[in-house]
Amino acid sequence: MKTVLLTGANGFLGGHLCRELLQRGYAVRAFVRPNTDHTVLDGLPVDIWSGDLRDPANVRAATYGCDYVIHAGARAQVNPARSSEVVDCNISGTAAVLAAAVQAKVERLVYVGTATVFGFGSRKKPGDELSPYMGERYGSDYMDSKRVATDLVLRAVREDGLRAVLVHPTFMIGPLDYKITSNALLLALYRRQLKGVPMGGKNYVHVADVATATVNALTMGRIGESYILGNENLSYREAFRLMASVMNVRAPLAPVPPLLATTIGWTSDLVHRFTGRETTLNSSMTAIANDGHYFNVTKAINELNLPQTSIRAAIAEAFSWFRQRGYV
Template sequence: MKTVLLTGANGFLGGHLCRELLARGYGVRAFVRPQGDNRVLNGLPVDVWPGDLREIDNVRAATYGCDYVIHAGALAQVNPARSRTVVDTNIGGTAAVLAAAIQADVERLVFVGTANVFGFGTKDKPGDETSPYMGEPYGLDYMDSKKAATNLVLQAVRADKVPAVLVHPTFMIGPLDYKITSNALLLALHRRQVAGIPAGGKNYIHVADAAVATVNALTMGTIGESYILGNENLSYDEFFSLVAEIAKVKKPAYTIPPLITSIIGRLSEWQGRTLGVRSQLNVAMAMVANDSHYFNVSKAVNTLKLPQTPIRIAIQQAFDWFRQQGYV
């Protein structure tokens, strides 16, 4: 049996990756943060290995005896926009995983990045894997650190012959989101906590589809190549309408002009600093909401056999799971 070291195994994508790997007959060593929320792993026959990605000796020990590595561990925090922990985990953790993979001489490493390290575009001309990074103006350590981590992987491919393939999911939707990460937007819409509709948009993907393509990358794809894992490009108005229809609630009535969104972000951030609490919104998040993060995913569809489950199904399955868990 081939064994895979999976970092971030107890995350939203990680839980689906564990299930996909087990279904294909791989052994899974699940690298998770100590005292982390491991509910998504309950009942799964995986080897749970607690550790901090920044502890290189522990990462090396975890990698020993593994044939493959899927590095999905990261901190995706965007509020506050600046965080030393995010930078250290995403860059330092990737450096540690690369060093461990080199020492263990693994057959392949799959690095899970984010589509945001590429330039986005319009629906008519969406961004792709050749589009240069456009995230600097946001001032988000998450995006900047993932871009730096991506560069580390590419450098290791060139300089150290690391057999790495890079996958970059867009915005993931679906069940098993125990920590309520990207699906928080669905719950907020269901609870009518969203005041208005931002002007921008995103590319969305069913999380299980991202897991399938990521596991496919263990044996498919070209070393040193990046693949955007996504599906439907939807404006926030289109996405909110779809969620409202499925959840049987009213969508927000008004579209918020970009200038107003930016002002709300600044006021929210100022209020948070004044009161000494974390604001619900910051300037960077407002800027992101004003932009259209649309991507072309044909490269992954053609090369990694990325499934294209309709986002309607992803939303429905997310709400079915919410009901099972008592969230709605």
């Protein structure tokens, strides 16, 4: 039986990756941060390894005896936009994982990034894996650190002979979101906390489809290649209407023009700066919402057999999961 070291195992995607790996007969060593919630792993026959990705010795010990590594661990914080901890975890943590994988001579490493490390495009001409990074404009340490981490992986492939494949999910929706990450959007809409509709949009994907393609990348895909894992390109108006129809609530209708969104973002920054009070938005988030982050996922469909479950189904499964657990 082949063993996979999975970092970020108790996250939203991590929970799905654990289940997909176990279903295919892999043994899983689940690397999680100390004193974090492991609920998503309850009842699963995995070897839980507690450690900090920024501790190279611990990471090396965790990697020992593993045949593969899936590095899905990261800090995905976007508010506040600037965070030294996000930068340190995503860059130093990735460097430690890469060094351990090279030393252990694993058969393959799959790095889980984000589609935002590539340039986005329009609905007619969406961005792809060759589109240059455009995220500097947002001032987001999460985006910038993931771009640097991606470059670290590519350098390890070139210089250290690491057999790595890179996968980059878009916006994931689905069940098992115990920490309420990306699916917070559904809850906010259901609770009528969204008062307007930004003018931009993004690509959405079922989290289980991402898990399938990521595990496929252990044996499929080309070394040193990146694959965007996504599905449907939707404007925020289209996405909110779809979510509202599935949850049987009213979708927000008022458009939020870019200038107004920008003003709200900068005002939130000032409130946080002068009062220290946490705000729900910042200028980075509103700038992102003004743009259309649309992507072409043909490469992943062709080379990693990325499934294309409808986003309506992803929303329905996520909402059903929330209802069963009393979130709504």
